[in-house]
Amino acid sequence: MLSPTRTRATLLSAGAAVAALLAGALSPGVAQAAPAAPVAPPTTPHESCRPDGLYKTPGVDVPYCSVYDTEGREKMGADHQRRIIGYFANWRTGKDGRPAYLASDIPWDKITHINYAFAAVDSANRITVGTDGPNNPNTGITFPGVPGAEMDPSLAYKGHFNQLTKFKKQHPDVKTLISVGGWSDTGGYNDDNGNRVNSGGFYSMTTNADGSVNQAGINTFADSAVAFIKKYGFNGVDVDYEYPTTMKDAGNPLDWQLANGRRAGLVKSYSVLMKTLREKLDRAGAADGKHYLLTVAAPSSGYLLRGMETFQVQQYLDYVNIMSYDLHGTWNEHVGPQASLFDDGKDSELAGANVYSTAQYGGIGYLNTDWAYHYFRGSMPSGRINVGLPYYSRGWKNVQGGTDGLWGKAASTTCPAGQNLTKCGDGAVGIDNIWHETDTAGKEAPAGFNPMWHAKNLEKGIVGDYVTKFGLPADTKLTGTYVRKYDSTLVAPWLWNAQKKVFISTEDEQSIATKADYVVDKGIGGTMIWELAGDYRWNAAKGQYEPGDTLTNLMYQKYKTATPYGNKKTNIALPAEAVKVDVELGQFALGDSNYPISPKMKITNNTTKPLPGGTEFQFDYATSAPGNAKDQSGFGATVIRSDHTGNNNIGGLKGDFHRVSLKLPAWQSVAPGASVELDFVYYSPTSTPSNWTVAFGGKTYSLAGDLARGVTIVEPTDGSGPGGPGGTCTNPAWAVTGEYPANTTVSHKSRNYKAKWWTKGDEPGASQWGAWQDLGAC
Incomplete structure (x- = not known):
C-alpha cells in the first residue's frame, strides 16, 4: 500500500467487514508433466542456497548463493539477523520548504534494505520515474550546500539514485529495491508537470478490458524493470500493486472506473505478472552472477485478501512485506489503532459485523498484525515474511464513546473529494494532521496523518518550529492536552485529547519493542517501515522532537543478536521423496459473492501410476481461518490437528496450522494424467495450503508443488516391482x-x-x- 493518504478504499465498513471474513483459496503448485525417471535435485551449489518454497525458473542456474547461505537464509551482515526494510520517499527533497529527508539521513548501519518509493507504470506499460532533467528528484536533482548530499561524479545520473549508489558503496550489505506503484501510482502516474495521467497502470498493463491476461503488456513491463534495475544499480523489484483483488471498489477511488471492469481477471493476471518477473529476473541474474530480489507489499486486510484467492504468487517472491497498518482509519467511523499487534475482542467494527458472535468464524478478529502474519505463514516460512510498521499516525476528531476514544465512533458525511464515499470518519485536521495530503479539490484531506516526531511533540505539549512549513500560523497554540494511552492486550499506543475529542493512533518505543520481540520469538524475517522519514530523535538544543532513528535503532539492537529466522514452511517432518501429484484451488466466486469460501479443489495425477481409491492426502492451512474446513464431495475431509483452538484470538493465535486429511473414495481412482475435483469449504481467508503428503501403495510422499528444499522428485511405486x-x-x-x-x-x-x-x-x-x-x- 504505502503512500500518505492510505484511505485505501478497503473501506472496511461494518457491512464490508462481514465479507472480510470470507476469503481465501488454496493451491500449491501448477500441474507439470511427469518425468520419465526419478529426478534428483540439481547438484549445483546454488540450489543448496534456494529458500524453502521459492520457485526456480526451469533450466536456469539461479545464483542464489550470492544472496542466501546454504540454509536458504538471506545474508545481510554479521549484525543483521533479521531484516529492517525502510521505505524512502522520493518527494521529501526539501525543495518545497518542508523538512527534507535525504539518502544521507538514512541510518545505513541500522537497516538491511531500502525500498525506493515510487516508480510507476507508464502509458506504454514500461517502468517510469519521469523524464530525466535537473528537476527530476530521482535522476537529476542536486542538493548544493547540504553536507553529505554531494553527488558521486563517477555516475551518469544525479538525484536520489546517485545518492543511494554512493552510500551503498560504503555499506555493501544494504540492498536497494525499486518499488513500483503505491496508493497513488497503481492505476496511473503523475507526469513531469505533476498532473495525473490515468493510464491504467498495473490494471491495464496486466489485464485486458475483457478480463483476459495482457501478456504483451506484462512482458514489456518486466523487460523494462530488469533493464531499469541494472541501469541504476538496484538489487531487485518491489511490486506495490494496490490491489489485484476481486473486491469491488478496492484501492484508490481514482482507479475504480477502470479497475472494477477488470476485477474478474486481476488475480490470474497478477500471478502471470509475478511469474514473468521472477523468470526474467532469474535469467538476468544468472547472466550477471547475482540473484535479483522480487518482493511485494501485500495487504493485511481480510477484506482485500478475501478477493485474492489464496495469494498464489507467494511461490515467486523472495519475501513478502505485510502492510500491517491502516487497519483502522477515516474511511469509516470506527475509531481504533491502525496497527495493533493483537485483537482484544472489542473492535467496534468487527463487533458491528457480528464477527465475535458468529461461531462459524471462530470469533477470530482479523484486523491486527498477528492475524495477517498467520495468514501468510500458512504458505511461507516465517523468515520469508516481514511485518509492516507505520512511522506515521492516523486520527479522528469529535470522537464519541469508547474508552479514552478507543473503539468509539467519529462519523462524518463530508468526505474528501475524489474518494467516492457517502459516509466516512471525521478525520483530525490542522495541527493534528500536518502530513496531510490534499483531495482532488485541493483541500486538506482530514486523516490525522503525522510523522511520529510530530506526534511526540504533541504528546509533550510542544509546538515545533516547523509548523509554518506545513501551512500553520507561527503563533499556533495547542488546545487541550494530548495524553498518551496504551493497551497492552492490543500492543497499541495512542494520544487522547479529551477537550478536543481527538484520538491519534501512534507507535513508540514500547510498542515497537514489543513487536520486535514478537518478530524474534516467531522466527519472522524482520520488519518493514513506512516510512523512514517518520522516525524521531530528541533535539535538546531546540527542545523538540525531529526526524531521527530512535525506533529503527531500537529494532537494530533487538535483532543484531537474535537467533536465525525460520527457514522452513513445515513444522513437521515430511518425506524426502516427492511426486508430481498437483493440487490447486480455483473457480472462486468473485467479490461479495464468495461467501462462504467454496472453491473447487482439483487433484491432478502427473505420475505414471494410478492413484487408487483410499489414497490419503494431508495438508496444512493457516490458523487465520478457524479449524472447521470441510469438503462437500464425499472425500471425508477432516481437521486432524489444530495448533489454535478456542472461540477467539485475543492476545494472538496460538499456532500456525490446522492439518487436514482427506481420502479418495473407495470407488474413486485417478489414472495418470487424469484429475478429480471436490468442493472445499472454509470460512475465513487463508493463504495457499502447504506441507502436503500423499499416501498410497504402502508409502507416503511429499508433493513436488510445495517446492521444498532437499526433496527428490520420484515416480511412485505401486508395489508391483521387486x-x-x-x-x-x-x-x-x-x-x-x-x-x-x-x-x-x-x-x-x-x-x-x-x-x-x-x-x-x-x-x-x-x-x-x-x-x-x-x-x-x-
Missing part, C-alpha cells in the same frame, strides 16, 4: 464367469480388489464407478 509395498496375490484370481457376493476379495492383474456388492462379469479396475474397490498392488 520389493514394492502392497499385499500378496494369494486371493483367488477373478474369473469373468464367477459370481461374487459383496465383500468378496479377488486378485486381478497384480492388484487386490473387494466387491462392493454382488457382481458377475464386471472386470476389476475397468471402471472407477464399478463394483470393485481397489485394495492396492500385490
Whole structure:
C-alpha cells in the first residue's frame, strides 16, 4: 500500500467487514508433466542456497548463493539477523520548504534494505520515474550546500539514485529495491508537470478490458524493470500493486472506473505478472552472477485478501512485506489503532459485523498484525515474511464513546473529494494532521496523518518550529492536552485529547519493542517501515522532537543478536521423496459473492501410476481461518490437528496450522494424467495450503508443488516391482464367469480388489464407478 493518504478504499465498513471474513483459496503448485525417471535435485551449489518454497525458473542456474547461505537464509551482515526494510520517499527533497529527508539521513548501519518509493507504470506499460532533467528528484536533482548530499561524479545520473549508489558503496550489505506503484501510482502516474495521467497502470498493463491476461503488456513491463534495475544499480523489484483483488471498489477511488471492469481477471493476471518477473529476473541474474530480489507489499486486510484467492504468487517472491497498518482509519467511523499487534475482542467494527458472535468464524478478529502474519505463514516460512510498521499516525476528531476514544465512533458525511464515499470518519485536521495530503479539490484531506516526531511533540505539549512549513500560523497554540494511552492486550499506543475529542493512533518505543520481540520469538524475517522519514530523535538544543532513528535503532539492537529466522514452511517432518501429484484451488466466486469460501479443489495425477481409491492426502492451512474446513464431495475431509483452538484470538493465535486429511473414495481412482475435483469449504481467508503428503501403495510422499528444499522428485511405486509395498496375490484370481457376493476379495492383474456388492462379469479396475474397490498392488 504505502503512500500518505492510505484511505485505501478497503473501506472496511461494518457491512464490508462481514465479507472480510470470507476469503481465501488454496493451491500449491501448477500441474507439470511427469518425468520419465526419478529426478534428483540439481547438484549445483546454488540450489543448496534456494529458500524453502521459492520457485526456480526451469533450466536456469539461479545464483542464489550470492544472496542466501546454504540454509536458504538471506545474508545481510554479521549484525543483521533479521531484516529492517525502510521505505524512502522520493518527494521529501526539501525543495518545497518542508523538512527534507535525504539518502544521507538514512541510518545505513541500522537497516538491511531500502525500498525506493515510487516508480510507476507508464502509458506504454514500461517502468517510469519521469523524464530525466535537473528537476527530476530521482535522476537529476542536486542538493548544493547540504553536507553529505554531494553527488558521486563517477555516475551518469544525479538525484536520489546517485545518492543511494554512493552510500551503498560504503555499506555493501544494504540492498536497494525499486518499488513500483503505491496508493497513488497503481492505476496511473503523475507526469513531469505533476498532473495525473490515468493510464491504467498495473490494471491495464496486466489485464485486458475483457478480463483476459495482457501478456504483451506484462512482458514489456518486466523487460523494462530488469533493464531499469541494472541501469541504476538496484538489487531487485518491489511490486506495490494496490490491489489485484476481486473486491469491488478496492484501492484508490481514482482507479475504480477502470479497475472494477477488470476485477474478474486481476488475480490470474497478477500471478502471470509475478511469474514473468521472477523468470526474467532469474535469467538476468544468472547472466550477471547475482540473484535479483522480487518482493511485494501485500495487504493485511481480510477484506482485500478475501478477493485474492489464496495469494498464489507467494511461490515467486523472495519475501513478502505485510502492510500491517491502516487497519483502522477515516474511511469509516470506527475509531481504533491502525496497527495493533493483537485483537482484544472489542473492535467496534468487527463487533458491528457480528464477527465475535458468529461461531462459524471462530470469533477470530482479523484486523491486527498477528492475524495477517498467520495468514501468510500458512504458505511461507516465517523468515520469508516481514511485518509492516507505520512511522506515521492516523486520527479522528469529535470522537464519541469508547474508552479514552478507543473503539468509539467519529462519523462524518463530508468526505474528501475524489474518494467516492457517502459516509466516512471525521478525520483530525490542522495541527493534528500536518502530513496531510490534499483531495482532488485541493483541500486538506482530514486523516490525522503525522510523522511520529510530530506526534511526540504533541504528546509533550510542544509546538515545533516547523509548523509554518506545513501551512500553520507561527503563533499556533495547542488546545487541550494530548495524553498518551496504551493497551497492552492490543500492543497499541495512542494520544487522547479529551477537550478536543481527538484520538491519534501512534507507535513508540514500547510498542515497537514489543513487536520486535514478537518478530524474534516467531522466527519472522524482520520488519518493514513506512516510512523512514517518520522516525524521531530528541533535539535538546531546540527542545523538540525531529526526524531521527530512535525506533529503527531500537529494532537494530533487538535483532543484531537474535537467533536465525525460520527457514522452513513445515513444522513437521515430511518425506524426502516427492511426486508430481498437483493440487490447486480455483473457480472462486468473485467479490461479495464468495461467501462462504467454496472453491473447487482439483487433484491432478502427473505420475505414471494410478492413484487408487483410499489414497490419503494431508495438508496444512493457516490458523487465520478457524479449524472447521470441510469438503462437500464425499472425500471425508477432516481437521486432524489444530495448533489454535478456542472461540477467539485475543492476545494472538496460538499456532500456525490446522492439518487436514482427506481420502479418495473407495470407488474413486485417478489414472495418470487424469484429475478429480471436490468442493472445499472454509470460512475465513487463508493463504495457499502447504506441507502436503500423499499416501498410497504402502508409502507416503511429499508433493513436488510445495517446492521444498532437499526433496527428490520420484515416480511412485505401486508395489508391483521387486520389493514394492502392497499385499500378496494369494486371493483367488477373478474369473469373468464367477459370481461374487459383496465383500468378496479377488486378485486381478497384480492388484487386490473387494466387491462392493454382488457382481458377475464386471472386470476389476475397468471402471472407477464399478463394483470393485481397489485394495492396492500385490
